[in-house]
Amino acid sequence: MDRIELGGFLRSRRARLQPADVGLEPGPRRQTPGLRRTEVALLAGISPDYYVRLEQGRGPHPSDQVLTALGRALRLTGDEHAYLLRLARPAPPPRPHPVPANVLRLLDRLGDVPAMVLDAAYDLVAWNGMLAALIGDPATWPPRKRNRLRRLFDPADTITGNRLELARLCVADLRAGGRYPADPAVRELVDELLGESPEFARLWAEREVVVPRTLTKRTTHPIAGPLELDCEILAIPGHEHRLLIYTAAPGTASAEGLRRLRAG
Template sequence: MDRVELGGFLRSRRARLRPADVGLAPGPRRQTPGLRRPEVALLAGISVDYYVRLEQGRGPRPSEQVLTALGRALRLTADEHAYLRRLAHPAPEPPSRPVPGNVLRLLDRLGDVPAMVIDAGYDMVAWNPMLAALIGDPAAWPPRRRNRLRRLFDTGDAITGNRLELARLCVADLRAGGRYPADPVVRSLVDELLEESPEFARLWAWREVVVQRTLTKRTLHPVAGPLELDCEILAVPGHEHRLLVYTAAPGSPSAEGLKRLLTA
């Protein structure tokens, strides 16, 4: 059980709520934003002392019933509730395995759209020629640069028009994955970015938790021109890997741009 992160997550979710959000009167002289601890305890039906100890990282492991009550009291989303449950009852991480052959075959069949496979630490582990045409050939890059998060926090990237938006969404997704801090690779990546990027540190401190399933990437390509691409993020069942596929609306300028990439 990660008591420190669980306490920090509860504090962050409490701070974002106002009394009116949960049907409580605001009352006089509120010195801090968000709900007070006794208010959360009341809404969850647990003792104030127990809730205080949870926030301070001193409490016992909460039961499923308590976690459900806290999720309801703090108005957690499904992704946030799942994250809270993993903090209290972490499951063993599945062993790291190679990309399944069927996923690699699917990647090869996606000849007219950019696609890649990433692992739990956001490293690019496989890609197709169209992805290389879109962003450059990752095989020619140092291994460290093949990490999508590192690339998003590279402030020299002037190509991705919505880099800051994508960075926020990917940080929320990294936390939602539930592999921090148990996975040493993910923990090392987070520690590195916390030290090197004030932008990452600010986003990480928000403790935003959202599993990303669809993203929009805007970029200006020297051959394809302005592109707005929908990125579908497909989980590989039983594996840490995910398949990312970039498509454009049929008949759109971006779709025509992808055709130019295909024939370039």
């Protein structure tokens, strides 16, 4: 059990709640940001001392019943509650596997839209021709440049119009995976970005947890022009990989831009 991260996550979720959010009176002389520890313990039906020890990283392994009660008390989302369970019941990271052959065949069939496969550390491991047309051919890049999270925190990236929005979402997704610090590739990526990017360090410290299923990317391409693309993120069952497919709403300037991209 990652006691340090568990305690930090509980503190961060407690700090974002106000007494009124959970039906409590604020009371006089409130100096604590968010709820008090005693208030969380009351809401969860556990002793204040037990909750304090959990936040301080010295508590015992909490039962499923306690974790569920804490999730309700702290108003956790479904993604946040799943993350809390992973912190308390960590599983070893799965062994890396190649991208399944059927997914590679699907990429080839998606000739009209950009599509790619990312691993758990945000490394770009497979892509189709339309993605290469959109962002350049990753086969010509050094492996380090193929990491999409590094790209989001690269000050030289000036073409992603909603870079900050995507960066926040992807950091929350990286944490939600629960693979830090056990997965060496994820640990190396996080430690590197913590040392190089104050922006990443700030977002990582917020401990936001979100598993994105869709997102919107805004960018400008020299041939396609300004693009607003909807991205569907599809988990590949039994694998760490995810398939990302970019589309544009029919009849929009972005759809016409993708058509020009296909035409070359």
